[in-house]
Amino acid sequence: AQRVTQPEKLLSVFKGAPVELKCNYSYSGSPELFWYVQYSRQRLQLLLRHISRESIKGFTADLNKGETSFHLKKPFAQEEDSAMYYCALLLTGGFKTIFGAGTRLFVKA
């Protein structure tokens, strides 16, 4: 069955430290993965997607099919990165997206 696992509910780091939010998926089809972010009092919004291979707000994520992972990384965390982050898997056909349980990132000054 398809599944997205984010093992950490809460991740706390100091400003300037590297951060990695883990995401693992289970899917028999060709995976298309996304990271979404929800800042305080804002809507849930797309952060990045693996096929675009771009860096958004200093964040990158690489799809590792061998390890079935799509971890989100940033070399130097900023306080404004504090938010809820969701990893998501788009199922073949494009109609349905499966979300992980989310990781709350807290960046301390």
Added chain:
Amino acid sequence: SQTIHQWPATLVQPVGSPLSLECTVEGTSNPNLYWYRQAAGRGLQLLFYSVGIGQISSEVPQNLSASRPQDRQFILSSKKLLLSDSGFYLCACTGTGYEQYFGPGTRLTVT
């Protein structure tokens, strides 16, 4: 780009009362539309999705139903609310690259 509107923003309803949450979309036509429930520690649970007017797919058997009377209108309903229906409900539509655009959400408290 797409903009999703949802109302009301918050709602407090007694057990057994009916429910109607509305979602409208601007900036696109014939969108795929979705209702999710967001619960702390459990992520987003897909409740319903629609690929066109009158076409509704239900993901989870429950006390809720959905309807799509117009191309850019999606409604979440219940005839009789349960305590377990309390939660944060999100409407979403799909962009050209299948990314999801979300509304601001409705916080429902059933008392």
